[in-house]
Amino acid sequence: MVRMTDVADAAGVSAMTVSNVINGRPGVGAETRLRVLRTISRLGYQVNHAARHLRAGRTGAVGLIVPDIDRPYYAQLASRLAKGVEKSGLHLVVERTGGDAERELEAISFGRLRMYDGVVISPLRVAAADLDQLRFETPVVFIGERPVPATFDHVMMDNVGGARQATEHLLRTGSRRVAIIGGRHDDHVDDMPSLRTRGYRQAHAELGVDVDEQLVVEVESFDPGSAFQVVKQLHETGVGFDGVFALTDAAAMGVLRALADLGVAVPRDVQVIGFDNGNETEFLVPRLSSVEPGNDTMADRVLELLQRRVGASGDENETPDALTTVVTARLELRETTR
């Protein structure tokens, strides 16, 4: 373990000068700088981030905390954000909570935040009330649909509007019995499934079509497997449907697979729309129509909000007001709709 003082001794300068060289601060003579740099590489010195962090406060990292890394939506979000923060010379590190309320809260509250100069968190379960207690100096941007105290920056997608557009399209193009995979029967909380179901119901109300609660199908998880099973069951039960709104593209993938097994022609007999407009949609057979929630815009907005606070010390009116942004959704029609 070679420390900064070792470099300083070997180069015949003080630790401070080494520090100045490393951090590119002005006020070091060209000759001294060169000597220090050579000594650094000769000794193989590497800065100790923990010490720097302890003393200077910054870590050079932005955290992204998501329920699950291997869901395409989060993976693609991570990728977008990573490219963005890297432009600022920071790097993104991703952590997963497993979608567990307790672990989400732990990830946010219990000091792990301090590992980062800024944090983006996409909570699934955690309640606004719990969040309200928290006070931290690390800039935090929330992303997603869960309600969040107004003291935090928040970037939301238009879940209700997106779902309404999708359902409207299905109804206007001739589907009368639209199943919603992952929908909710009740509407107590503002989580993703409830909000998207709300949009589904709004579309029905606007167009004067009754919702058959048998078509509102709850699933435990939004992976293809769960959706696949549920569609098969729906079919076996004899509940007819001629359109499907799947709450995520991943679920829609399972839907398409089930319909293919059942010998149902898409979109002729049943139309399908997903949500998220992930990279995979264009390569499914048939290509999946999907709600584009404004993924790029959301990522850009998150980065802006982060930049506004990272670097700005917690002084005076330096701290800007919290902002909530809602990004508008639009339909991306492909081959699973008419």
Next chain:
Amino acid sequence: MVRMTDVADAAGVSAMTVSNVINGRPGVGAETRLRVLRTISRLGYQVNHAARHLRAGRTGAVGLIVPDIDRPYYAQLASRLAKGVEKSGLHLVVERTGGDAERELEAISFGRLRMYDGVVISPLRVAAADLDQLRFETPVVFIGERPVPATFDHVMMDNVGGARQATEHLLRTGSRRVAIIGGRHDDHVDDMPSLRTRGYRQAHAELGVDVDEQLVVEVESFDPGSAFQVVKQLHETGVGFDGVFALTDAAAMGVLRALADLGVAVPRDVQVIGFDNGNETEFLVPRLSSVEPGNDTMADRVLELLQRRVGASGDENETPDALTTVVTARLELRETTR
């Protein structure tokens, strides 16, 4: 900012006692412990990880460094590893390099390693020679096909064997002209495309079938889009083929999409096999046959190797020898093969 000493003062104990309570160390009276805990929650105290890290050396985190987060293979690997390390009370953080040799080296060498108690790295580009220079106290496990100095733990998949099995199956079930999407014409380096191409050639040699170099199709990237384009071009060029070995499942997805557009029946006219056996394979239409590289076994092995070193201080014969494990691959046949 409330520090440990603030808690200690408020509870009328010393900082050491607070530290003992927080870390669940024995030797604190029940009453004192309760008083400390109450004070902690009253003041909203949170441990400062940077300070703990600086002093105690451990960070509580394991790093996973991959080329890209949004490739399903890495996302699924991350998920598997995350669940594993969480069992040991650690948590996984994922960083991406973008598949850039320089950034890979930087991620490994430049002190960022110290952020973690252990690191798993899946390099794409970085050369063994560069790695050889490095000496670190953080336990590192390499994963993937790139050659790595023997001083490091390394878990490899059997790229050559898996590719050979896939190609053999295609040839034995009647395909005579098997295209390899993402293959290499030369065989200078031991990277993933070259190794899998080697297996492809071995299978041909064994079964006495000549390789038509026109069927060895290079791609810039292993995403569905690139594979899609390349297959369309292959078809337009009039180069006939009745089998496809795609170097990754993601590429295979693009292949299937292209074949569907071209009106080619799978597997009747063209058989297809992918590689990685990702979660998505079962939900494609038709279901994708794929090489299962032993994903679970690899993750388990990585975790074992990590555990062997994390916690073991760098003393004497405490440090175990480096181990290289090769996990065997097998075929998972589904609907894209006969």
Next chain:
DNA sequence: GTGAAAGCGCTAACAG
């Protein structure tokens, strides 16, 4: 242009 002193918040080691 360079250096000395002090301390960030925590914990290992030992004393009581």
Next chain:
DNA sequence: CTGTTAGCGCTTTCAC
């Protein structure tokens, strides 16, 4: 069972 001392490796401040 609890407290004291010392110091992890860096950077901020101010003096030279």
